[in-house]
Structures are given as C-alpha cells and as structure tokens.
Amino acid sequence: MRRVLYAGTFAISLFLVLCQAENNVSAVKKAVERSTLNQPGTKPFHLKCTIAPSFERDRDNGRNAEVEIWWASPGQWRREIRSRDFSQIEISSNNLDWQKNEGEFFPEWLRETAIQLINPLTLSDEILEQVKKAQSRNFLGRQINIDWSATTGTADVRNIQRFTIALQPSSGLLLYTYGFGWGAEFKDYRDFHGRVVARTVNVGSPQVSAKVDTLEDLGQVPSGFFDSAADDGDQHPLKTDLIDELALRRNLLTMEPVSWPSIQGGSLQGNVTAWIVVDRRGRVQEIDGIVSENSAVNQVGKEAMMKLRFKPFLDNGVSVQVFSQFTLPFRVKPPNGN
DSSP states (O other), rough: OOOHHHHHHHOOOHHHHHHHHHHHHHHHHHHHHHHHHHTTTTOOOOEEEEEESSSSSTTSSOOOOOEEEEEEEEEEEEEEEEESEEEEEEEEEEEEEEEEEEEEOOOOHHHHHHHTTTTTTOOOHHHHHHHSSEEEEETTTTTEEEEEEEEEEOOSSSSEEEEEEEETTTTTTTEEEETTTEEEEEEEEEEETTTTEEEEEETTTTTEEEEEEEEOOOOOOOTTOOOOTTSOOOHHHHEEEOOOOHHHHHHHHHOOOOOOOOOOSSOOOEEEEEEEEOOOOOHHHEEEEEEEGGGGGGGHHHHHHHBBBBBBEETTTTTEEEOOOOOOOEEEEOOOOO
C-alpha cells in the first residue's frame, strides 16, 4: 500500500512539473509576441530613440547615440544609428543587406540596444527547450524568474553562462532578460496597434537607457529609401558573430603573462570572466559584465583582456567582429606571501 502511495505521489509531482514547464514556455512565447514589433502583422512604423548612460556617474563614458528605424515589414526596413565613434545606415530589402558605415567598430552595447528596441528576445528552439527545463521562481506573484545555466569555458578552465527571463504575472510582459548576446530591462510599456511596446530599454554594464521618443505609423518615404541594391554601399557589410569560447581561443595569439597583485582578503584563486568583443582586425574593443571570485583582481583582469590579440575571424571569407565569453584564471598571494 505504501509503495502505491509513493508511486501516486511521484506521478502527481511529475505531472505538476510538466504542467509548469509548459506554462513557462507558453508565458514566455506570449510575452515576447506581444511586445515584438519586428514580426508579421505589425503595422508599418517609424521609431526614433535616444540612448544615454542611465546613471550620472557614467555620463562621460561616450555611450550616447540615436537610433531611427523605418519598418515596412520583417523583410523591408531601414535603420540609421548615429553615435560619436560609429554611425551606420542599414537597409534590408529583397533578401539583400546594404550598409554604409562610418567607423571600424560597432559597439556591442549599441548593437544589442538597436535590436532589442523592436525585437526583445529571439525565441530559438534552443531557448524554448531551456525554458521548458529551467527552474522558475515566483516572487509573491509580482515577478516570475525562469533561470538556467550552461557549462562553458575550456577543458582546462571550466566556466558557466547564466540565463534569465523575468516576467510580470499581472501584465504577462517581460521585465528583463539576460543571456548570450541578449539582455535588457523593459519599462514604460505602451500600446501600438495591439503591440505593447517598452518605451524604455536598459542595456549593458555600464548601463545605457534607450528612450523611445517617437513611435508612429510609417508615412510616405522617398523613392529609393529601401533600395538595398544601391551601388554606393560598403563592399563588405559589418557583421558581429556570436561564438563560444573554444572557437574564440582557436584564434588567440600568444598571450602575455598576467602580473596579479598581492591581495588582502577574499579568494586567492578563481576566474575573471567577461563578455568581450573582438574587431575585424583581431583586437579587443569592448569588455562588459566583468565578474570574478575576488573583485580586487577585476581591473588587472580587464587590462589583460584588453591586450589580447587574435587572428581575424572570417565568415565566408570576410572578416567579422565576434562576441564571446572569455575566462581568465587567476592565482594571487596575500601581502605576507603565505
């Protein structure tokens, strides 16, 4: 009799777990669909936003920009990005991509922000499968967090990547996300022809805030405005590929030894981990989200990562930027040397 009760309890528990998994997948799908502008059925629009550091302490870091998008359909749009060090006009139409760039490097914080303004999260089969298997936590009915992690790094230096999708149960909308090449906080939702679109999108570390100043119906545009076959574009459009750390390290050139400082207190060994962006020449241009077991080594770790050099990364024979995680092991001594 006891075995029957145990078996029945297990079956009920398994059923509840499976139901919760399906509920999570359904909730994430609905949240993303409701707030995504870049999808079939969206009314053509014109969007303009300004981007600036979220906090006064970062106001001079140069993370200021404007993004303007004219969107007729998922396959026909024009986007203009203007910042101090990089500007881009990109047109997608007739299965062609046309670009005109000023500046050699497309900052990752700017690239991710420009995408997540109209496409908060791309729901790949891999992400949906992870959502189905992930743990979910309900914080007093105010917030549901769906969390999972993946093993990364190398055979010699193990690491992990964390992923989170946070939902607001009362509205069914995204609060924030965090993952590989995506992640933002979404605030100030307002309606646009049936879509509920965030008018404030916070991205990166140090964080920037993208404020949507204009979201309106697409009006008349000049002749040739969506011409992706114009002959005055760049020969090779600028592209950023997301790659894993093993692929990143295959192009790593000889690395200088790191001179770690003596430290009083905290972990004496571990990993300094960060997201890095390597430009088309193989130089590290951007480091984001740096963490370690001992924050006292973070600055030295960041300086060491900035000195890394790689063979240029090629995609179909063309040099591209790459975005990846990098793991830098550290081992330090306390001031007394023991």
